[in-house]
Amino acid sequence: MAEPSAAPAAAPLVSVRDLKVHFPILSGVFRRRTGAVRAVDGVSFDIAAGETLGLVGESGCGKSTTGRAMLRLVEPTAGTVRIGDDDITTAPPGHLRRLRPAMQMVFQDPQASLNPRMTVMDIIAEPLDEHTRLSRAEKRDKVLDLMDAVGLSADFAGRYPHAFSGGQRQRIGIARALALNPRFIVCDEPIAALDVSIQAQVVNLLEDLQARFGLTYLFISHDLSMVRHIADRVAVMYLGHIVEIAPRDDLFAAPLHPYTEALLSAVPEHDPAAEATRQRIILTGDVPSPARPPAGCAFSTRCPKVQPVCRTTAPATVVTAPGRAVACHLVAGPAAAGSVGAS
């Protein structure tokens, strides 16, 4: 695949090419493979160093699986993921372990992502135990520095996760992710399980840390207003495909893909006058099963602007403007543009 012009100008830190994750469906007495759930089905994008890419989409569209496959927490079926100069998807286990410090993850459920039998000190020190040879005192200093960085009092170091609120637990998870000075962090719906009043704190903390440490984020969320706040560019996923990827302001000002339009129309306006005139695009029907995706465009079963061609041919991803690409038959890009994303 040619170097996509949808990529940002600088050399990307993270580049994902045609990533596929298929989970086999086993059935029958002999557990034979009778099909596959195409959770992620050919996803390509780049993230520049220091950038935040928002990944949005409804439940079950493959957002989290994409994030996990990028860190090899789920084995990808096909495709490549490169972080810096290292190919993540083909790295053998020993090499992969050495690459782990560069890429970390913040999880959705701060309750489940912390071992209830470990103190905060032990939880944050775990990455240090695995990858550094610091003395006990150095480790403790480093952990207390990290707790300070995420706004936790050093007095809490000996406590167990159950003694903390959701927001504090998420700070512990963020401190753990920061411990090895990663370059790239996958934030897998880090605020979805939190109270609205805490969400802003955690998102602001993530932004602060990004500015201080030069972090690159993949921010997975279904909260469009939060993505609008934190992301530089936004990728919209539907049924394992990226249907549109664009700089944040362009996407929110003028969505090109009918699915993006429908998603954005669901975001309430804070201005009552605008809210009164907001036109909602209500999609009918359910998301098709990723085990049996429709022929042609994945969105053709629910698209309000569906054409006959959509039901037979999958749309190519066309680049409509620098840094902007969309996969839809209705959008005619500049002729002979490079392609990126769902094919």
Next chain:
Amino acid sequence: MTDAPARPAEAAGPGGASPPAAGQTRKPPASPAAAVWRQFRSHTGAVVGLTVFAGLVVAILFGPLVWTVDPQLIDIRARNLGPTWAHPFGTDQLGRDLLARVLAGGRVSLAVGVTAMLLSLTVGTFVGVVAGYFHRLDGPLMRLTDLFLALPVLPLLLVLVMFFREPLAGAFGPEMGTFVLIVSAIGLTSWMQTARIVRGDVLVLKEREFVLASRSIGTPSRRMITRHVLPNVMSPIMVSATLGIASAIITESALSFLGLGFPPDFPTWGRLLFDAIDYIRDYPERVMWPGLAISLVVLSVNYMGDGLRDALDPRIRGR
């Protein structure tokens, strides 16, 4: 280690809660062992259990030094006595002193119970964790467990004793050989329940996000198991352990009763119990002493396990 984030402390604290002053004292957190002990002491049942168990162990270890009557001494004229000052627990049908026999039998019974429990717990936990954690080994190991569950225990023990009594007696001496034989026979036929329970818990734990988080750090499987899996399956293991001691003591007595265990004149609690059952109509108190001893051990271990389980769980410990 890369460049920018190397020293987070040098940067100003973000707008979070209470950034500590630079010179603030950084005292280490309280030792976990002390916290566990504090919680254990607050559990009344556990403290009573510990006291009773410690009392029994002390009596068994040091009792024969105080009560110096030979448990094997046959005094046929003093047979079938009730409790007297000369024989506080009475005597049996051959005139042997029951207190001395209960004390002597306790050494063997407790040693067999605890050792067999540890053996079956180790095997059961190992099989359960490996089967639950490594998907590829799950099928073979669980079928092996089913196989052991399906084996009829007593005929199996009979065969084991037939084959291994002589070589083991030759290697360790007659009494130690029987001890090794009985402990391994009981241990190897009672690990299956533990393995099944542990496997089930490991399967659940493996999908928790903190295990995923640990994998994203790059923790290898062996440390993942010791750090994240084992501490979180402690509760079912504790329960298995407390029940295991009781069933091991009782299995040993059944074996002795069948003539497969220790020799007939060698006192163990199970042996005493079975000897006394013949005379239960005339001398019911004779069943009581070994029965009471077994019940006290089982109950006290059970309460200790209960308290320990609570004490090891930080979520309960805080209350």
